[in-house]
Amino acid sequence: MRMTCANWNDAAEIIAVKRLKSWSNKAEKEFAVEVEILARVRHKSLLSLRGYCAEGQERLIVYDYMPNLSIHSQLHGQHAAECNLGWERRMKIAIDSAEGIAYLHHYATPHIIHRDVKASNALLDSNFQARVADFGFAKLIPDGATHVTTKVKGTLGYLAPEYAMLGKPLKAATSSALESCS
Numbered sequence: 001m002r003m004t005c006a007n008w009n010d011a012a013e014i015i016a017v018k019r020l021k022s023w024s025n026k027a028e029k030e031f032a033v034e035v036e037i038l039a040r041v042r043h044k045s046l047l048s049l050r051g052y053c054a055e056g057q058e059r060l061i062v063y064d065y066m067p068n069l070s071i072h073s074q075l076h077g078q079h080a081a082e083c084n085l086g087w088e089r090r091m092k093i094a095i096d097s098a099e100g101i102a103y104l105h106h107y108a109t110p111h112i113i114h115r116d117v118k119a120s121n122a123l124l125d126s127n128f129q130a131r132v133a134d135f136g137f138a139k140l141i142p143d144g145a146t147h148v149t150t151k152v153k154g155t156l157g158y159l160a161p162e163y164a165m166l167g168k169p170l171k172a173a174t175s176s177a178l179e180s181c182s
C-alpha cells in the first residue's frame with residue numbers, strides 16, 4: 001500500500017490516503033480487515049477512519065493526517081534531527097499508545113489484537129498525541145476465548161517470542177512490541 005496526503009474537497013484540511021498498489025487476494029483481505037476494525041473502534045489513541053473506496057480493483061482508505069508522522073520518523077526518520085521527543089513526551093506517547101491497545105484488548109466488542117504494533121504504526125498528531133494505526137493484520141477475538149491459534153503475522157523484530165513460536169496472539173504479546181519502540 002502507498003500513503004499520500006491530499007487536500008479534502010479543496011478545503012484547508014489535509015487528509016491521509018492509503019492506496020492499494022496492486023490488487024491481490026491478500027491485499028484485499030487486509031483492506032477489508034482494516035476497514036471493518038476501524039469502523040468498530042473509536043478512541044483518542046487510535047487513528048480514525050474518515051472514509052474508504054472499494055470500486056473495481058481500486059482500494060482507498062482515508063484517515064486524519066498526522067503532521068508529526070510516526071514515532072519511527074521522529075526517532076530515526078525525517079524528523080530525527082529536530083529531537084522533538086523529550087523524555088516526558090516519550091512517556092506520554094507510551095502511555096497513550098498502551099491505552100489505545102488496552103481499549104482494543106478489553107473494551108472493543110469483540111476484543112481485537114492488533115498484531116503489528118511498532119514504531120512506524122504509532123502515529124503522532126499535531127499535539128504529539130499517539131494514535132495507533134495500521135489494522136490490516138488485526139484479529140477479532142471471539143467472546144470468551146483466551147487465545148486464538150493463527151498463522152504468525154506482524155513484523156520480524158517486533159513479535160513477542162511466545163507468539164512467534166506458538167502462534168498464539170496472547171494479549172500480552174502485543175504489549176511487548178511497545179517496548180521495542182523506544
Ligand SMILES: Nc1ncnc2c1ncn2[C@@H]1O[C@H](COP(=O)(O)OP(=O)(O)OP(=O)(O)O)[C@@H](O)[C@H]1O
Pocket residue numbers: 001002003016047063064065066067069070073120121123133134155
Ligand atoms: N494518517 C497518517 N498521517 C501521516 N502519515 C501517515 C499516516 N498513516 C501512515 N503514515 C506514514 O506513512 C508511511 C507509510 O505507512 P505504511 O503503514 O504504509 O508503512 P509502514 O508503517 O512504514 O510499514 P508497514 O507497511 O510495515 O506498516 C509511514 O511512514 C507512516 O508513518
Ligand SMILES: [Mg+2]
Pocket residue numbers: 120121133134
Ligand atoms: Mg504502517
